[in-house]
Amino acid sequence: MRRAIVIVGKKPKMRYVTACITLFNRGEKEVLLRARGRSISNCIDVALLLKKSFYSTLRIKNISLGCDEAELDGDKKRYVSFIEILISLN
Amino acid sequence: MRRAIVIVGKKPKMRYVTACITLFNRGEKEVLLRARGRSISNCIDVALLLKKSFYSTLRIKNISLGCDEAELDGDKKRYVSFIEILISLN
Numbered sequence: 001m002r003r004a005i006v007i008v009g010k011k012p013k014m015r016y017v018t019a020c021i022t023l024f025n026r027g028e029k030e031v032l033l034r035a036r037g038r039s040i041s042n043c044i045d046v047a048l049l050l051k052k053s054f055y056s057t058l059r060i061k062n063i064s065l066g067c068d069e070a071e072l073d074g075d076k077k078r079y080v081s082f083i084e085i086l087i088s089l090n
Numbered sequence: 091m092r093r094a095i096v097i098v099g100k101k102p103k104m105r106y107v108t109a110c111i112t113l114f115n116r117g118e119k120e121v122l123l124r125a126r127g128r129s130i131s132n133c134i135d136v137a138l139l140l141k142k143s144f145y146s147t148l149r150i151k152n153i154s155l156g157c158d159e160a161e162l163d164g165d166k167k168r169y170v171s172f173i174e175i176l177i178s179l180n
Binding site: 037038039040041044045047048052060063065066067079081083085 | 127129130134137142155156157169175
C-alpha cells in the first residue's frame with residue numbers, strides 16, 4: 001500500500017499541518033510524518049498541533065527513531081537521526 | 091519505583107551519554123531520557139549513540155510525546171513539546 005508521507009523541514013509548522021489536513025481530506029486514514037536532525041522538534045509540534053487543534057480523535061499510532069548516513073561535501077560522513085511519526089484518524 | 095531520569099539539554103551529547111553509562115553501571119536497568127523543544131533531536135542522538143557505540147543490546151522500550159505549558163515572562167503562555175525515551179538494557 002502506498003502511504004502518504006509528509007517530510008517536515010524548517011518551514012513554519014502550519015505549512016505541514018495544512019499538508020496533513022489536505023491529505024486527510026482526500027481520504028487518507030494514515031499519514032507518516034518524517035523529519036531529520038533539527039527539524040525533529042518541528043515534526044513533533046506538527047503532530048501535537050494536529051491532535052490538539054484539528055482532530056481530537058487523532059492517534060499517534062507509531063513512533064520510530066533511526067539514523068541516516070548523510071554525506072557532507074567530500075568524503076566526510078555524518079549520522080543524522082530521524083523520527084517517523086505515524087498518525088492515524090481511526 | 092523510582093526511575094532514573096536524564097534530562098537532555100543543549101550540552102554536548104557525550105555528557106548525557108556518560109550520564110546514562112554511569113547510571114547503567116550503578117545497576118539501573120532502565121533510564122528515561124527526556125528533552126523539550128530544540129533539545130529533542132539531541133535526545134534522540136543520545137539514545138541512538140548509546141545503542142550504536144556502547145550497548146548493542148540496548149532496547150528503546152517506549153517513546154512518548156507530549157507538550158508542556160511553559161510560562162514566558164509575564165502572562166504569555168507557550169506550549170513546548172517534549173519527548174520521553176525509555177531505554178532498557180534487558
